[in-house]
Amino acid sequence: MTNFLDTATHWIEGQPDAAERRTMLDEFATTGIPKTTDEVWRYAPLEYFNLDQYVVDAPFLDHSGDALENSIATLGAVVVRTHNGVLQGVEGQLNGVTVETTQHAGSITGYEDDSFVVMNGALTPGTIELTVTPGRDIRETIVILHTVTAGAAFPRLKISIGKSASARVIEIWSGGLDSLVVPVSEYHLDENSSLNLATYQRLDLSAWYVSRTTTTLGRDARMHQSVIGMGAAYDRARNDAVFQGTGAQNELWTTYLGRGTQVHDLRSHQLHNTGRTASRLLSKGAVAEESRSIYTGLIEIERGARRTDARQTNHNLLLSPHAHADTVPNLDIRENDVTCAHASSVGPLDELQRWYLESRGVSRHDAERLMIQGFFNEMLDVLPRDVASVIEADIASQLDGVVVV
Numbered sequence: 289m290t291n292f293l294d295t296a297t298h299w300i301e302g303q304p305d306a307a308e309r310r311t312m313l314d315e316f317a318t319t320g321i322p323k324t325t326d327e328v329w330r331y332a333p334l335e336y337f338n339l340d341q342y343v344v345d346a347p348f349l350d351h352s353g354d355a356l357e358n359s360i361a362t363l364g365a366v367v368v369r370t371h372n373g374v375l376q377g378v379e380g381q382l383n384g385v386t387v388e389t390t391q392h393a394g395s396i397t398g399y400e401d402d403s404f405v406v407m408n409g410a411l412t413p414g415t416i417e418l419t420v421t422p423g424r425d426i427r428e429t430i431v432i433l434h435t436v437t438a439g440a441a442f443p444r445l446k447i448s449i450g451k452s453a454s455a456r457v458i459e460i461w462s463g464g465l466d467s468l469v470v471p472v473s474e475y476h477l478d479e480n481s482s483l484n485l486a487t488y489q490r491l492d493l494s495a496w497y498v499s500r501t502t503t504t505l506g507r508d509a510r511m512h513q514s515v516i517g518m519g520a521a522y523d524r525a526r527n528d529a530v531f532q533g534t535g536a537q538n539e540l541w542t543t544y545l546g547r548g549t550q551v552h553d554l555r556s557h558q559l560h561n562t563g564r565t566a567s568r569l570l571s572k573g574a575v576a577e578e579s580r581s582i583y584t585g586l587i588e589i590e591r592g593a594r595r596t597d598a599r600q601t602n603h604n605l606l607l608s609p610h611a612h613a614d615t616v617p618n619l620d621i622r623e624n625d626v627t628c629a630h631a632s633s634v635g636p637l638d639e640l641q642r643w644y645l646e647s648r649g650v651s652r653h654d655a656e657r658l659m660i661q662g663f664f665n666e667m668l669d670v671l672p673r674d675v676a677s678v679i680e681a682d683i684a685s686q687l688d689g690v691v692v693v
Contacts, residue, residue: 346439546579
């Protein structure tokens with residue numbers, strides 16, 4: 289880690305809170321990269337990860353945006369643009385919505401056992417904070433365009449939804465040629481608030497993307513989080529939720545398409561601290577060629593969290609005999625008066641469905657494409673229709689290169 293730590297130390301020395309950041313970096317250097325013997329990193333391809341191939345504070349490269357970014361931007365009433373985790377600008381405005389940025393180290397409280405979050409805390413350029421004031425019902429779409437162009441990037445985002453307020457946010461991740469991207473995001477939902485959040489990760493296939501999000505839900509708060517992974521050589525998305533108030537609800541939908549030797553790694557921990565809360569986890573993806581997927585979902589219900597309703601489902605399509613999917617749904621229940629369920633499946637395309645389409649004159653190739661696209665489109669139904677149509681078209685273009693064996 290000499291090259292990486294040298295550039296990280298040099299960057300930290302120029303920061304106003306260098307002492308705090310240096311302490312975190314020392315903690316990371318002592319702990320090092322996680323081991324796959326740790327359950328939350330089981331199956332991860334860490335043997336191929338070389339931190340020294342990345343530098344901190346690499347020069348910004350030009351990124352003018354592609355057709356998808358430009359199309360999504362036109363749909364946002366507020367458009368937030370970031371570059372390697374640095375806020376570049378905010379276009380448009382909405383009453384009750386503020387976007388600010390800090391230049392402080394990131395908090396690692398509660399994340400001390402996650403060395404990538406510790407790394408982010410030490411090296412983030414600052415936290416971008418999006419706040420919706422109490423009582424505001426924001427019907428328009430807020431768009432956040434994240435661009436990564438070089439080296440290692442450590443973005444930090446905080447979204448706070450005030451009491452009885454609501455918002456919908458779309459995040460797009462682009463760029464990332466030969467980059468390491470380690471985002472940490474926190475979403476705070478106050479009493480009776482709601483957030484509909486979609487994250488579309490379409491980084492370059494050479495990137496390593498190691499993200500972590502945590503949602504904290506107050507009483508009667510409602511969260512719907514969609515995570516769509518198409519890019520990166522290693523696409524890790526850990527999405528946790530902590531239920532702090534009765535009546536809180538969280539839906540987490542994750543989907544992915546694996547090509548080449550990609551690895552999509554989806555993890556989640558739903559911690560039900562209080563009763564009468566509900567979580568729904570649905571993960572659906574397809575892996576082709578020699579790609580892999582990993583799904584690990586943990587539903588934890590504390591003693592006293594009565595009448596909790598928690599369910600998780602994971603479905604995987606294998607489009608090649610060389611593709612592989614690991615699925616590990618887990619339950620940790622310390623209360624009797626609860627409803628919990630989990631289900632998982634791994635298998636090829638349905639032969640009966642394919643036969644039916646072919647019997648109606650659809651070619652085998654087109655039938656397979658329709659089935660795969662329908663598999664993904666179901667996961668996009670919760671998005672605003674104008675946003676979903678743009679993302680559906682982008683996914684369809686990527687399916688052109690997928691061969692079913």
